Amino acid sequence: MIPLLSVQGISKYYGAHIGCKDVSFDLYPGEVMGIVGESGSGKSTLLNCLAGHLPPDEGQVVFDTRTDGPRDTVTMSEPERRMLGRTDWAFVHQHARDGLRMGVSAGGNVGERLMAVGERNYGDIRGKATDWLERVEIDASRVDDRPITFSGGMQQRLQIARNLVTGPRLVFMDEPTGGLDVSVQARLLDLIRGLVRDMGLSAIMVTHDLAVVRLLADRLMVMKSGRVVEAGLTDQVLDDPQHAYSQLLVSSVLQV
């Protein structure tokens, strides 16, 4: 089997400062990769380089495209990369306001990607949007309400619906449960877990919450100062961390 995403030697510098350095890994179809590390360790920088939001300074991000097979998304043309961004990829931001159009109805938010890929039947678009609201446990009667009237947990679920409506194969998530109440987090995690399983999604999820990776991630990378210091199966890394920093992290000394 060829990897869905093959990351080779990705580095990103902010001037002389390291954002992330020499990160390599493969992600296979259906896998969920967790990226953990303390604040400032380079998780978001790495994720944004992988998702095409930031140009890396070194390295390749090879994605197995539907039409042309493996392609380096760093060097492909911007229109191609942006097309992937609204079809085969999804990106769930920590702050819903970064991932939603707050002035547009829930239905319009979910429908945007459909319209972006050329759907032109209002009834169909609205029907799919309503289906997706229900799949993320938002009452269909809220389809015309704006996300500003939604709770934090609902906004996050709406963001997920908006991203998954075009049937992407790879989902990037940056602290998707950050800033939510614990009980709201649990519901969201259950939902994400169900969707990943039902849709056979592959995902890369950044978090500083080890409970989240324990629940969702098959594999884990631990980052420190921009570098991956340890990687492996989630249970292995969490139960038997090898690197001193991972040990600290797991022993919750570093957990905030």
Place this chain on the structure above:
Amino acid sequence: MTHDTEYNFAYLDEQTKRMIRRAILKGLAVPGYQVPFASREMPMPYGWGTGGVQVSAAVLMPQDTFKVIDQGADDTTNAVSIRSFFQRTAGVRTTTATSDASVIQTRHRIPEERLTEDQILVYQVPIPEPLRFLEPRESETRKMHSLEEYGLMHVKLYEDISRHGHIATSYAYPVKVEERYVMDPSPIPKFDNPKLGNMPAIQLFGAGREQRIYALPPYTSVISLDFEDHPFEASKADHPCGLCGAIDSYLDEVITDDQGGRLFVCSDTDYCENRRNAGHKGKDAA
């Protein structure tokens, strides 16, 4: 008629007019594309259509005949002052007759009478960017245009239908030009949209405050955006004109008395007048 020699012909200096003409030519070469230009201070407020005035200044020739319409009428303060501005600074002949004009500057309407290849229609544009409603970042809208990412335009129409049950946008209704650029046709009623396409006259759009010029060369394809199940409709008030009886012209509703009496009349006053002169009579005509 001679113009006031205190000014250069049509007020702007030759270098500025050349710069604006270059922008116009570029606009004509890439229909619907918003060309940036260095908008000049004009001796009138922005709301008065300084973009249109600068475009008119750049295309007017001494032998031209100039007409100005504001919401279809030639006699509003705005229309009168722009007309007299060019009378004074360019010494051009002016007219209220659509068919006599070689350059027509307009705000909010396209004349009912079909224009010809010998005419230029200049629109005053307040907001040239059709995507701004949902995406305020200029860097992002520029990218969307260059990559033809126009899904957002349909989000706006989707929102319209979800809120009102139909596409309620009735002015500045977005269009796609030559299957490439999405364009704001300026705040003309959507009734006028079908006239934008395949028009024999040159159409130039000037936005002064926003410093943009765009253009439609003659016989350009212009399609109003819509959904399969909510097709575009060039709607107007469902009445004949009270004065000339026209059933094919865009109507203004006029309150006639304190008792709530209303009258629907052609918004294009020249069109209405010509019809009445030709003997057509509406039910409210005296």
